[in-house]
Amino acid sequence: MRPAHLRVPAEVLKAAEEQLDPAVRGALVEAIRRVRIVHADQARTDVTTTVSEGGTVTERWIPVERVGLYVPGGLAVYPSSVVMNVVPAQVANVGSIAVASPPQEHNTGDFVGYPHPTILAACSLLGVEEVYAVGGAQAVAMFAYGAREKDGATVCEPVNLVTGPGNIYVAAAKRLLKGLIGIDAEAGPTEIAVLADDTADADHVAADLISQAEHDNLAASVLVTDSERLASDVEAALERRVAATKHTERVTTALGGPQSAIVLVDDVTAGLRVVDAYGAEHLEIHTANSREDAMRVRNAGAIFVGTYSPVSLGDYAAGSNHVLPTGGCACHSSGLSVQSFLKGVHVVEYSRDALAEVADVVVTLANAEDLPAHGEAVTARFEQDEEGRA
Structure with missing residues (x-):
């Protein structure tokens, strides 16, 4: 049986948490606590460096706007992957978090056609409200391009970044769509x-x-x-x-x-x-x-x-x-962390005197690269002074 919609209704998420085995709930809560402890220490702070008097470069750490987190569910059930994906995204202050996981054919009752109820319960425990019953490469494609109903109504908005482990098809989809979306790494098979x-x-x-x-x-x-x-x-x-x-x-x-x-x-x-x-x-x-x-x-x-x-x-x-x-x-990529969900942006702020001090360096290097207009973009700011002295 297929659900009426790809997005899991709020009442189904709530029911999954309410019906969760108390022992499993306790284990998930403790796992969440431990993962938060480690990832909280990964939070980044903005740093301003004074390069010269009046010249500064500030490195800002800005969370990506929207992420799609994939949680596998083929041969096993992975509520732990919900924790591992969601916690660092939340610590990074990502504004919009969506989770996708495959529907399970053996689900019964309220959960027919949806991901495993333990996965749904983990999402609910973490406060994730946007969950989709989509698995495999299709989930990565949905996150990358978005999804609409036949009548054109939006089901899922595209995301900026997709993270999470999966089988060989998930890894291949992430590789194929890298560039359209950011990815953490090719995480799978294990x-x-x-x-x-x-x-x-x-x-x-x-x-x-x-x-x-x-x-x-x-x-x-x-x-x-x-x-x-x-x-x-x-x-x-x-x-x-x-x-x-x-x-x-x-x-x-x-x-x-x-x-x-x-x-x-x-x-x-x-x-x-x-x-x-x-x-x-x-x-x-x-x-x-x-x-x-x-x-x-x-x-x-x-x-x-x-x-x-x-x-x-x-x-x-x-x-x-x-x-x-x-x-x-692993020779070039890291595991998922708070850093995975942050963009480092340099904010450059120089005063007139600070620019004048380094103007010759910019002009010399611009001419060395045969890009004289680069240098002229600097000297143009001082042309009125030269005209005044003339």
Whole structure:
């Protein structure tokens, strides 16, 4: 059954929050609290720099006007992605926030044809009122171009920026439409790399590799180690744990795909070169000197240090953001943050004397580039003085 409208009615959002399991509600509230703590420290303030007497440059941080936040909902339900998208946008003071998530075929009652009620409840908890039952590449297209009813009535206004994780089609749509809209990064399918030596616990490593493999058949789970013993022990642990986990078929497909592997290296230093070249979305460090080795990494979406910092913690309640670059994009892109929703704008203000002081520099460089009108735009401001002296 299809809903009458793509936009989820306010009463459906309210019903989802009212019917939310109290334990899930408590967990979401705590996750929101932790994510707000971390992202509040990312807020930017305007800075004015005095370049010369009478000459200043102010860097203003201005939130984008309208954002479209994508929350996946194919093989699993991701209210956590609502939190990770919405909180930094709110901290950045974005004025207009819209969320899209796929409708769920197994919904019943008030929620037939709409996204999963837990996702709707998370939106309601965060005060998001504009939610659409649209998934996949179609949602990205709707955000980019807007949507109208057959009679021409507006359903969804276009946005300036689209963020959020998704499957390979969502990532491809974001890549295709980049330029028309801004994007955070190409976030999906998921990846985990684990750099480990012989001090690592094989069961912990195996559990963490499986935790990401259950997302998607295309999920990548990679172990990089200098220990043949650990590699063998992890393989044995994987065999036991894969058979016992709920999504055995999906995990088996992901771990058996060409994107997943155990890579043997000569030493941890060589392993660091491998994980830097890979640039994984999630990178765990299980070595004798985990903290020091983590600080040597340049390319990763997020780094998880030591035995008690699994990726799952970051997925939900570390306070960090789980919307992270994949496909090697970590070599040039960052995870979602408050900064993702802000534009830095320079405001230049020079007095007459300050411009006069630097006029020769501008004219000289303009002539060097064979753009004399650039220089004339400066000297024109002093021509009356020259005429007066003549």
